[in-house]
Amino acid sequence: MADIATREAYGRALVDLGREYDFYVLSADLADSVKVDYFRNAYPERYVECGIAEENMIGVAAGIASTGTPAFASSYAMFTAGRAYEQIRNSVAYPNLPVIIGASHAGVSVGEDGATHQCCEDIALMRVIPGMTVFSPCDAIEATQVTKAALLAGSPVYIRLSRPASPAVNTDSYVFEPGKGVVLCDGDDVAIFATGLMVWQALEARRLLAERGISAAVINIHTIKPIDSALIERYAARVKQLFTVEEHSVIGGLGSAVCEVLCATHPARLTMIGINDRFGLSGTSSGLLSYFGLTASSIADKISASLES
Amino acid sequence: MVKEEIRELEEKARKNRLLSLEGIYNARSGHPGGSLSIAEMVTYLYFCEMRVDPEHPDMPGRDRLVLSKGHGAPALYAALAMRGFFPESELKNLRKLGGILQGHPDMKKTPGIDMSTGSLGQGLSAACGMALAAHGAYNVFCIVGDGELQEGQIWEAVMLANHYRLSNLYVLVDYNKVQLSGKVDDISLPGDIEEKFRVFGWYADTIDGHDFASIESAVNAAKGQDKPAAIICNTVKGKGVSYMEGNYKWHGNAPGDELYEKAVLEINQGV
Numbered sequence: 001m002a003d004i005a006t007r008e009a010y011g012r013a014l015v016d017l018g019r020e021y022d023f024y025v026l027s028a029d030l031a032d033s034v035k036v037d038y039f040r041n042a043y044p045e046r047y048v049e050c051g052i053a054e055e056n057m058i059g060v061a062a063g064i065a066s067t068g069t070p071a072f073a074s075s076y077a078m079f080t081a082g083r084a085y086e087q088i089r090n091s092v093a094y095p096n097l098p099v100i101i102g103a104s105h106a107g108v109s110v111g112e113d114g115a116t117h118q119c120c121e122d123i124a125l126m127r128v129i130p131g132m133t134v135f136s137p138c139d140a141i142e143a144t145q146v147t148k149a150a151l152l153a154g155s156p157v158y159i160r161l162s163r164p165a166s167p168a169v170n171t172d173s174y175v176f177e178p179g180k181g182v183v184l185c186d187g188d189d190v191a192i193f194a195t196g197l198m199v200w201q202a203l204e205a206r207r208l209l210a211e212r213g214i215s216a217a218v219i220n221i222h223t224i225k226p227i228d229s230a231l232i233e234r235y236a237a238r239v240k241q242l243f244t245v246e247e248h249s250v251i252g253g254l255g256s257a258v259c260e261v262l263c264a265t266h267p268a269r270l271t272m273i274g275i276n277d278r279f280g281l282s283g284t285s286s287g288l289l290s291y292f293g294l295t296a297s298s299i300a301d302k303i304s305a306s307l308e309s
Numbered sequence: 310m311v312k313e314e315i316r317e318l319e320e321k322a323r324k325n326r327l328l329s330l331e332g333i334y335n336a337r338s339g340h341p342g343g344s345l346s347i348a349e350m351v352t353y354l355y356f357c358e359m360r361v362d363p364e365h366p367d368m369p370g371r372d373r374l375v376l377s378k379g380h381g382a383p384a385l386y387a388a389l390a391m392r393g394f395f396p397e398s399e400l401k402n403l404r405k406l407g408g409i410l411q412g413h414p415d416m417k418k419t420p421g422i423d424m425s426t427g428s429l430g431q432g433l434s435a436a437c438g439m440a441l442a443a444h445g446a447y448n449v450f451c452i453v454g455d456g457e458l459q460e461g462q463i464w465e466a467v468m469l470a471n472h473y474r475l476s477n478l479y480v481l482v483d484y485n486k487v488q489l490s491g492k493v494d495d496i497s498l499p500g501d502i503e504e505k506f507r508v509f510g511w512y513a514d515t516i517d518g519h520d521f522a523s524i525e526s527a528v529n530a531a532k533g534q535d536k537p538a539a540i541i542c543n544t545v546k547g548k549g550v551s552y553m554e555g556n557y558k559w560h561g562n563a564p565g566d567e568l569y570e571k572a573v574l575e576i577n578q579g580v
Contacts, residue, residue, distance in 0.1 A: 024442070048441060051472070056434045056465035063438020066416070066424055068369065071438070087431055087462070095416050095425040 003165035006196075007104040009140035010161055011035025013147035014072065015042045021151060023070040026050055028057045034074040034104040034161075054079045058087035058099070065097035070151055076110075077103040077160065081122035093129045093156045100150040101126075104161040106136075107247030108275065108292055109197055111163065111285040118280035124252025126158040127225040133178070134224040136160040136254075138199035139169045142222055145176035153178075160224075162197050162247075164285045169199050169220065181228035187217035190303060191235035194245040195221045195254045201289070202245050204296030205303065212304055224254055229261045236266035241306060243271050245299055247289075250274040271306050273299055310522050318521045321356060321391065322348040326549050326576050328387035332403035332410070334569045339404060339412070340380040342559045346485040346518070346544040347381050347452060351388040353524045354450055363393035366420040372447050373423040373439050377432025378454035378483060379413035380561070386410050386419070394421035430460025433480065437466050440478040440537075452481045456488030459497045464509070470537040471510035478537040479528065480506075483518065485546035489560045506539035518542025549576045 014025055015038045026048040031037040040047040048064075050057035054075050061071035073080065080088065080103045092099040103122060110118045127134045133153060137143035143161065150157040169184065184199070185206055194202035199220045206216045217235060221228065236242060242262070244255035255272030262268050275292055289295050293302065325348040333339035351374075355361070359372040376385050383403060390397040395409065402408030409418045413427025423439070426432040436451035443449065457463060470478055482502060486493050493499055506513040512534040516523040524542070531538030546560070547553025550572040564572055 048473075050469055051465075053462075053465035053469070055431075055462045056437075056469055059431050059434020059462065059466065060438035060441065060469065063375075063424070063435035063440075064442045065438070066435065067439055067442040069442055086428060087434075090425070090428045091431045091435055 001168045003167050004140035005162060005165045006137050006140055006143035007035050007161040007163060009143035010102055010147050010159065011038045013144040014039040017148055017151055018043050018046065023072065023151060024048055024064050025072045025074065026057050026061050027074045028052055028054045028079065030075050034076070034102060036074045036102070054084045055087045058084040059091050061099045062091040062095070062097050065099045066095070070098040070100065072100045072102050074102040074104070076105040076117060077119035077122040078105065078117055081125045081158065082119055085125055089129050093132050096131055096155055098154050100157045100159060102159050102161060105163045106160045106196065107162065108280040108288040109162055109164050109247060109285040111288060112282050114282040115279040120247070120249045120275045120280065121252070122160060123224055123246070123248050123254065124256070127257065131156060132225065133157045134160070135222060136195040136224055137222055138196060138220050139166060141168055141170040141172065141174050142176055146222065149176060149178050160196060166197050167200050169203065176222065179223045179226050179228060181231040182220040182222065184218045184220055187215040187239070189215045189239060190241045190243060190307065191217040191219060191239045192243045192245060192303070193219045193221050193232070193254065193258055195224060196247055198245040198247055198294060201294060201296045201299055205299035208296060208300035209303060214304065214307065216303065221254055224257055227257045227261060232258055232261045233266050236262055236268040241269045241271065243273060243303055245294070246274045247294060248274050250276055271302065273302055310525050315521050318352055318356065322352045323576060323579065324391065325352055325384055325387045327573060328390065328397065328400050329383035330564070330569065330572055330576070332383045332386065332400045333563045335401055336404035337563050339383055339563055340561045341563070342487065342546040342553055343378060343381045343454060343483065343485065344384040345548045345550065345553065346546050347384045347483050348548065349519050349521060349524060350452060350481050350483070350542060351384050353521055355388045355392045357525065358528060359450065360447065361421070363421065366394055370447055373449045375424040375426060375432040375436040375449070375451045376414055377426055377436070377451055378429065378457050379427035379432070381452065381483070382412070382414050385414060389421040395419070429454070429457045430462040433463055433466040436478060437470050437475060440470070440475040441473060443477055445477055448477045448479060450479045450481065452483055454488070455482060455484045455486065455493050455499060455502070456496070458482070458499060458502065467506065467509045467511065474535060475537045476535050479531055480537070480539045482539060482541045483544055484541050485544045487546040487555060487557045487560065489557065491557050503539070503541050510536060512536050512538040513541065515541040515543065518544040519548060551575055
């Protein structure tokens with residue numbers, strides 16, 4: 001299967017869902033970029049162009065949702081979770097309205113646009129809000145099903161989407177189950193919990209680790225909130241070390257969410273691999289992942305080194 | 310509107326003020342100034358204008374009110390209670406733990422509240438969303454504060470409302486000239502508010518926001534337009550209580566025993 005970006009899958013899924021369900025889609029002058037132009041072209045009467053005004057877009061989505069019709073508000077992670085944080089918190093989450101924030105361009109894989117457009121803090125910002133569900137699909141197949149699950153949730157949802165096309169992790173028979181982590185490959189020595197684009201990198205890292213005689217489980221955490229505590233606890237009791245890999249700050253993201261589970265029930269050694277409290281910068285998408293140590297080889301090296309220490 | 314009707318409405322507005330103040334006094338906190346300034350607006354909307362059903366507060370086709378200046382909640386709660394959405398006795402639990410009346414409006418806790426508000430600048434956006442989703446089936450009213458116009462999001466919403474020609478959207482600006490820390494003029498010059506809305510493509514009018522006949526004729530005139538309407542309501546912050554009128558110190562403070570008694574007396578006397 002050709003590489004497809006999760007934002008692309010989101011945009012296509014909205015068109016399919018639009019045939020069966022009544023909902024609105026909003027964007028803030030980024031329809032082409034977040035792929036809701038497909039929906040706009042298919043159902044112009046249910047598309048609301050809000051102009052470059054994300055705070056207002058979130059509020060308009062809340063107003064629409066208050067009438068009982070769900071609304072997808074689509075922009076970049078930076079300009080939704082970031083710029084419109086308080087609108088999401090107070091106008092959407094506090095009244096528990098069915099607004100889905102389709103946030104593309106998460107992490108440093110945005111590439112050349114640089115730090116102002118690379119949001120590495122959105123998971124932290126969104127998961128701290130009461131009642132907010134946070135999905136972070138790993139490929140197009142999952143993103144398609146995540147989009148539908150978000151629509152059916154009937155409550156606030158944040159979907160973290162990526163800009164670059166990425167390989168399929170799942171097959172067509174995959175069935176997405178919200179809140180349930182997916183053990184893609186099992187292993188006995190270490191467990192790698194990964195999310196978003198990092199899942200594919202983690203699978204590649206597993207292959208490299210196997211060559212070094214290390215058996216790694218790779219678990220796709222597509223739902224950051226509510227997190228699959230039971231699965232995390234199970235692996236904490238089983239393997240020597242745990243690792244999290246995310247294209248997000250190590251402060252407040254997947255790593256923190258896993259730590260919160262472990263602290264309470266299964267104190268275990270966890271190493272967080274992610275963005276180490278830094279801003280992004282311009283470069284190619286793959287170049288930046290290398291720069292921040294988020295490629296399969298970097299991940300494998302960090303895991304090997306941690307096991308040796 | 311005949312004299313008799315106006316007298317009745319004035320009586321309701323008087324009661325609205327008494328209930329607002331009673332709640333704030335009991336809570337030992339709240340925002341009297343901006344509650345007293347909107348007593349006529351909320352009274353007019355709930356008793357003369359809006360199609361609502363207190364027995365079915367979530368009726369899909371109802372008209373909606375978004376109190377974007379959410380700190381005026383006591384006046385809105387008083388109007389809802391008087392209209393029968395919940396018993397007036399609930400007003401005594403304003404801002405109290407376990408009560409249904411939060412410090413700022415909460416659509417999940419209070420029957421009749423159409424949108425949770427309180428963080429300034431956000432309500433008008435939600436009102437736009439409602440007006441869009443209505444497809445002309447109902448009207449959406451939104452009360453914004455004059456100080457609140459300093460929030461950039463307001464003007465984002467004003468642009469969107471014009472773009473989509475939301476002719477079922479009616480904004481009432483509570484132009485009481487005073488905000489939390491002083492006079493609006495001293496904090497951020499508002500300029501000609503009516504003209505501002507007009508250049509953004511809206512229909513706009515300025516009226517006496519304490520005069521029922523003016524409110525009625527302004528709303529009715531706005532209904533004939535093919536665009537969103539802003540009615541700038543000249544009001545007095547703390548209206549009806551001499552020591553509160555125009556005084557920013559009563560934006561967010563509750564009166565103590567003596568001053569509360571004085572306030573009740575003055576409102577009853579109609580100073």
